[in-house]
Amino acid sequence: xxxxxxxxxxGGAGTRLWPLSRQSYxxxxxxxxxxxxxxxxxxxxxxxxxFAAPVVVTADQFRFIAVQQMHALGxxxxxxxxxxxxxxxxxxxxxxALHLAQSDPDALMxxxxxxxxxxxxxxxxxxxxxxxxxxxxxxxxAFGITPDRAETGYGYLELGGPLQDGAGIAPLxxxxxxxxxxxxxxxxxEGRYLWNAGLFLFTVKDILVAxxxxxxxxxxxVQTAVDDARHDLGFLRLAPDAWDRAPxxxxxxxxxxxxxxxxxxxxxxxWSDLGDWAxxxxxxxxxxxxxxxxxxxxxxxxTLLRSENxxxxxxxxxxxxxxxxxxxxxxxIAHKSRAQDVxxxxxxxxxxxxxxxxxxxxxxxxxxxxxxxxxGDRFQVKRIVVHAGGALSLQSHxxxxxxxxxxxxxxxxxxxxxxxxxxxxxxxxxxLGATHRLENPGKVPVVLIEAQTGSYLGEDxxxxxxxxxxxx
Numbered sequence: 001x002x003x004x005x006x007x008x009x010x011g012g013a014g015t016r017l018w019p020l021s022r023q024s025y026x027x028x029x030x031x032x033x034x035x036x037x038x039x040x041x042x043x044x045x046x047x048x049x050x051f052a053a054p055v056v057v058t059a060d061q062f063r064f065i066a067v068q069q070m071h072a073l074g075x076x077x078x079x080x081x082x083x084x085x086x087x088x089x090x091x092x093x094x095x096x097a098l099h100l101a102q103s104d105p106d107a108l109m110x111x112x113x114x115x116x117x118x119x120x121x122x123x124x125x126x127x128x129x130x131x132x133x134x135x136x137x138x139x140x141x142a143f144g145i146t147p148d149r150a151e152t153g154y155g156y157l158e159l160g161g162p163l164q165d166g167a168g169i170a171p172l173x174x175x176x177x178x179x180x181x182x183x184x185x186x187x188x189x190e191g192r193y194l195w196n197a198g199l200f201l202f203t204v205k206d207i208l209v210a211x212x213x214x215x216x217x218x219x220x221x222v223q224t225a226v227d228d229a230r231h232d233l234g235f236l237r238l239a240p241d242a243w244d245r246a247p248x249x250x251x252x253x254x255x256x257x258x259x260x261x262x263x264x265x266x267x268x269x270x271w272s273d274l275g276d277w278a279x280x281x282x283x284x285x286x287x288x289x290x291x292x293x294x295x296x297x298x299x300x301x302x303t304l305l306r307s308e309n310x311x312x313x314x315x316x317x318x319x320x321x322x323x324x325x326x327x328x329x330x331x332x333i334a335h336k337s338r339a340q341d342v343x344x345x346x347x348x349x350x351x352x353x354x355x356x357x358x359x360x361x362x363x364x365x366x367x368x369x370x371x372x373x374x375x376g377d378r379f380q381v382k383r384i385v386v387h388a389g390g391a392l393s394l395q396s397h398x399x400x401x402x403x404x405x406x407x408x409x410x411x412x413x414x415x416x417x418x419x420x421x422x423x424x425x426x427x428x429x430x431x432l433g434a435t436h437r438l439e440n441p442g443k444v445p446v447v448l449i450e451a452q453t454g455s456y457l458g459e460d461x462x463x464x465x466x467x468x469x470x471x472x
Contacts, residue, residue, distance in 0.1 A: 022359060115273065169264070299318050
C-alpha cells in the first residue's frame, strides 16, 4: 500500500450556509453532519493505513481553531501552513507541494477540501489507492462523483472514454462549469459526466512541472513565500510580500483546465460538499425532516429546522420545503429552492453594515472563546471559556473595568502584580487601567462570567504587554 500525504485546505469562508458559517468561523469548523466538525471528519477520513501525517493549509485567523480541533482527535500534523491572505486554491496547493518537495519530491499528495461529507471512509480510501498507479505514472488524477440527480450547483468532469478494466481510471478531457437545469439533465442521461469533487492525487514533482508549464507567473511568488516562510509556535507562516504577488486563482483554472495528463477516478459512494442548506437537508433528513438542536415540527414536510442555542426553541407548523436556521443573533428563513441565494442575504447585510454578516456570535481565540450575553449603555456581560493550559495576554484597558466570576474550574488571576487562585463561586474586580491576566492552570476548562463597565467596550481597547501566542 502506497503512503499518501493528505493536503487539507481549510482557509475558506463560505457564505451559503449563513448564519452558521461566517467569515470569522466558517462551516468547516462546525458539526453540520455529525458530532465532529467537517474539518475533523476530513482528518479522520485521511488518517490511518496508507496516509502520512497531514499538511494543513489555513488562514491566520483560523490557525488555532484548526490546531485545537486536530488536538481533540489526537492528530499531529506534518505542517500547518499559514496563508497571509486568501489567494484561492491555486497558490495554496503550490505552497504545499513546494514544502513537501524539500523532503521528498516523489511523494504522493492528495489535495482535499476540509468541508465535504464522505460517509464511507473505507470505500473512499480504496478509491484513492486504486488511483495511485496512475498518479505514480505521471497522471494528475481528479476524483469524480457518480451523479444521482441533475445537479446545477456542482461543476462536472467530462470523461474521455470508458473506465479501464480493473484500474477504475478514465481519461479526463474537460471541465464543465455549473450547468443550467436542461444541460445538467442531458449530462446525467449521457452518462459521461461526473461531479467535480475538487479532490486531486498526484506526485509532488508532477504537479510542480504542471505549475511551471501552465502557471509560471505564480511559481516565483509562491516559491519565495515558502523559502522566506517563518516558523511561529509550530506554524509555518508564508512570507506575506511574496505571497501577495501570487495571482488569486483556483487550481482548476490555473493548471487543471490546461494540463494534458489528466485522468479521473470515479467514486460511487455518498458525497456532498454541503454547499448550501438544501445539501445539509439531504445529508441529515429523516423522513423528510432535518431537525437539529431544540427544533420541533408539526405537519411539516421536506423541511430543515435548526437551532444553534440550547435555550432557543424553533417550532415549525405546516411547513413545506422550508429552511429555518436560528442563531443567537440572526435567523434565516428561506424556501429550499432558494438555498443558493443565501449569499445574497450576506451581501445585503454587509451593505447595511450589519456585523452579523461576517462575525460569529462566539469569538474564538487561541486560549478558548467568549460570547456576549447582553450589552447595554456602558455595560456588557460575557461568558468566557479558557481551555486547559490557556492564558489570556497580560493586558490593560483605557476605558473599562471588569468583574470576573468563576463558575467552573480554577483560574489564576494576575492583577497589578498580585496573583490569586479563584475557584467556583469566587470573583475578582479588575479596575480600569490595571495590568491583568487570566490563566487556566488546571486540566478542565475554566468558565467565567465577565461584567464590563465603562465608556467604551470595544475589543480594540486592549494594550498587550505579554502574550504566549505572539499576537500583536
